[in-house]
Amino acid sequence: MADQNGWVAVPPGTRTSTYNNPNYKKAAPSEHLRLDRNSATVNGEVLVVERLGGQTYLYVKIAGGDTLIVQTDGDNSSQLRNLVPVHISGDLCHLFDL
Structure with a gap:
């Protein structure tokens, strides 16, 4: 089917994560929580x-x-039941008392 639809060759390449882009990381809201052994909050x-x-x-x-x-x-290698260090950027998080 690929031959009939013109999908004969897919360019080779490597998987790239936007997470590795410094500009994305700067703007990504998930940066409020990250794995960090050196400055773990919890x-x-x-x-x-x-x-x-x-x-x-x-x-x-x-x-x-x-x-x-x-x-x-x-490509994070974490598995179920692993203990991981999480850094919480407190100045960027909003906490709610419900």
Whole structure:
């Protein structure tokens, strides 16, 4: 079918994540939460790993039972039940007391 529709050759290349682009990272709201061993605010257990190609979402359970969703690069190697260090940029986050 590809021959009939003109899809004979797909250009070779490597997978690139927009997450690796400094301009994207500067504007991305997910930067409020990131994995960072050097400046972790909290540690948590990975409950879900959602791999979406160029990015991966980690659902991380922290002390007290809350779950954070942390966007990482697509080739992040985190697995279920891993303990991960999460940095929370407090000056950029909004907390609500419900």
